[in-house]
Amino acid sequence: MKPEPNFFEKSHEVAKLIPFGRVTSYGAIAKYLGAARSARMVGWAMNNSHGKDVPAHRVVNRKGLLTGKHHFDGTNLMQQLLESEGIKVVENQIQDLEKVFWDPTLEL
């Protein structure tokens, strides 16, 4: 498969489709894009999307851990954004992940 420049657009689009008060994982987005093994690329795409309308704070790893919080401002900004949506976060980890988890392959 050739590299697909649309991968970024797709990643951004899916991230924007995440409902309020919900979160998803890089793997879920990657799988939806048809690149289940390219979860890292999604994270990389998020880095590129930083500064855009992409709610990257709703995207976490499969453990529900806010691995990307260091890329926002290096503090608790990401956690506060999630808590503002009703998502409980403790120690950079999302609580009740199963309840707030949103899978694009299932919901879409």
Next chain:
DNA sequence: CTCTTGACTGAGG
């Protein structure tokens, strides 16, 4: 072109 890095995930111990 080659090597390293990375916002990850799944499998094995």
Next chain:
DNA sequence: GCCTCAGCCAAGA
């Protein structure tokens, strides 16, 4: 359930 190893793909030096 936690820790470690390997696979994965793309971009930057």
